[in-house]
Amino acid sequence: MTSTDQRTAIVTGAARGIGKGIAERLARDGLAVAVADLDSMREELNGVAQGIERSGGLATTLTADVSDPEQVNTLVRDTVQRLGRLDVFVANAGIAAVDPLLDTTLDELDRLVRVNLYGVFNCYQAAARQMIEQGTGGKIIGAASIAAHKGFEMLGGYSVTKWGVRGLTQVAAQEWARHGITVNAYCPGIVGTAMWDLIDEKMTQRTGEERGAAMKRFSESIALGRVERPEDVAAFVSYLASRDSDYMTGQSVLIDGGIIYS
Numbered sequence: 001m002t003s004t005d006q007r008t009a010i011v012t013g014a015a016r017g018i019g020k021g022i023a024e025r026l027a028r029d030g031l032a033v034a035v036a037d038l039d040s041m042r043e044e045l046n047g048v049a050q051g052i053e054r055s056g057g058l059a060t061t062l063t064a065d066v067s068d069p070e071q072v073n074t075l076v077r078d079t080v081q082r083l084g085r086l087d088v089f090v091a092n093a094g095i096a097a098v099d100p101l102l103d104t105t106l107d108e109l110d111r112l113v114r115v116n117l118y119g120v121f122n123c124y125q126a127a128a129r130q131m132i133e134q135g136t137g138g139k140i141i142g143a144a145s146i147a148a149h150k151g152f153e154m155l156g157g158y159s160v161t162k163w164g165v166r167g168l169t170q171v172a173a174q175e176w177a178r179h180g181i182t183v184n185a186y187c188p189g190i191v192g193t194a195m196w197d198l199i200d201e202k203m204t205q206r207t208g209e210e211r212g213a214a215m216k217r218f219s220e221s222i223a224l225g226r227v228e229r230p231e232d233v234a235a236f237v238s239y240l241a242s243r244d245s246d247y248m249t250g251q252s253v254l255i256d257g258g259i260i261y262s
């Protein structure tokens, strides 16, 4: 159980990559963290929670498919039962697909939207309902992307979902500010995770280049000269989850090493 004043967080897509980095950082920040992912990722998820506990943090594992609103509602309910309350929700889970628009099917677009946009919507809505019931405000944080500021070629369906997250974040911020809830999104650039392994694989398959060529090509535009790490994103999400960001809401903030300048 948490101590009486310990803040709590849910992080979705926490079994690996950026979500894992965010969960580990929030635990180091002193929050009790519910790490959530698909049931098929349970083993990895347990590893993340055990690592947090070994480092002196408090973590609990839950599974939920974010595209299913009932599973997200259960995720919030079970988190509150285990940790006592909900202060921060990081809607991180997402998927990518690589296709030129002319080859993009509506089924593929539907699959992306169900996870990346409807999934974030489900998480925002469930988190807000719980935070409003608690009556003490909260922090809702969503995963956008540089692709929410400039559409990414060959990632058209993906870009559509991230632009949607940016708009959803703006509306949620306006409607829930009266409840003391801030709603913001993070917009990473090119992060060295399994998602970019997939993007590089699919892009090089299409171009016939050797593996790694797409990541290298896209990374050459990064002013700071290196591929982003999950810890870079987690450091910003730590700010968004803290009281220091109490006067920021409705923003989808670029943290990309210098790729897009808004």
Ligand SMILES: NC(=O)C1=CN([C@@H]2O[C@H](COP(=O)(O)OP(=O)(O)OC[C@H]3O[C@@H](n4cnc5c(N)ncnc54)[C@H](O)[C@@H]3O)[C@@H](O)[C@H]2O)C=CC1
Binding pocket: 012, 013, 014, 015, 016, 017, 018, 019, 036, 037, 038, 041, 064, 065, 066, 067, 092, 093, 094, 095, 115, 119, 143, 144, 145, 146, 187, 188, 189, 190, 191, 192, 193, 194, 195, 196
């Ligand atoms: N990797 C990158 O370069 C960038 C990633 N992002 C966003 O950051 C977030 C995390 O990305 P990565 O860590 O790189 O991806 P990843 O593919 O390494 O991890 C994503 C996690 O989400 C989980 N997940 C997928 N579908 C789910 C569902 N329906 N319900 C619950 N969990 C689900 C996966 O099991 C996985 O553990 C995503 O929203 C992604 O769009 C944004 C900009 C750049």
Ligand SMILES: CC(=O)C(C)=O
Binding pocket: 096, 144, 145, 146, 147, 152, 188, 189, 190, 191, 195, 196
């Ligand atoms: C995966 C992703 O958001 C980009 C732009 O790389």
